[in-house]
Amino acid sequence: MCNDTTVSKLKNDFHYTLSKFSHELRNPLTLINSGLQMIASAHPEVKEYEHWDDVMDNLDYVKELLDELSAFNNAGHVKRENIDTCSYLRTILSSIKPTLDYLEITLETDIPDSLPSMALDRIRVRQMLLNLLKNAWEAVPIPGGKISFSVIPENSGIRIDIRDNGCGISKEQQATIFQPFFTTKESGTGLGLAVSKQIAQAHSGDITLESAPGQGTVFHIFLG
Structure with a gap:
């Protein structure tokens, strides 16, 4: 059975891993988003591609998920x-x-x-x-x-x-x-x-x- 110290360490390790995971994903995600915006700016016709909106929606969903992960990771830290x-x-x-x-x-x-x-x-x-x-x-x-x-x-x-x-x-x-x-x-x-x-x-x-x-x-x- 885990004691309080072990549980606390596991929680801290989990939150650290989650924070690092979110951070590492944000950088390439930002580059992908910027790249797609540059492509759309240089070639507006790409927006007519039938699956373009689906691609952008999925990208927005990943960004939303990362924001939620960050919120979950920091929810216990309050400034009253x-x-x-x-x-x-x-x-x-x-x-x-x-x-x-x-x-x-x-x-x-x-x-x-x-x-x-x-x-x-x-x-x-x-x-x-x-x-x-x-x-x-x-x-x-x-x-x-x-x-x-x-x-x-x-x-x-x-x-x-x-x-x-x-x-x-x-x-x-x-x-x-x-x-x-x-x-x-x-x-x-x-x-x-x-x-x-x-x-x-x-x-x-x-x-x-x-x-x-x-x-x-x-x-x-x-x-x-």
Whole structure:
């Protein structure tokens, strides 16, 4: 059985390898992207090739995957600062409201004015919440989707519930949904929820969920 020191070393080795792997891939990827742009600039007719868009889409996907790997590798490193929790959360929701309105998805919010100020990493927590909200709006019917975002004080922190009326998640999927690279989406990287859970845990919290097929899903986010 591995002791805490061994587990910590394995985690550090894994993150180092992942960081080195991502870095080594970015350089040739940048050269490939630049080369393709030069070709398209010198020979515009190449864009008429029937598979040109597929090539560029695949290149964008690899770049997105590397960005997600970087986010996963750094999700546990947070820089916390005291913030006005109410104002901060309302600003995040305001930023996605136009998108949800366009998709005809109803957003219901319940953020009390009495929430305590908290020490959070502004960038990481925003990333986590947007990941979970995006996961919700991709699961709900369009139009007719509904997402609720509610917050309550809990112990020395807060609990955020993000609930949707989407397709739901089976018990089998729930068992692995937070594992890296697990996804049910054709174009997903499978890192969004893994990153989100790491961010919550780095804030002395966690993420759990309740769901059933055809009955929607609620994610409980605890931040301490």
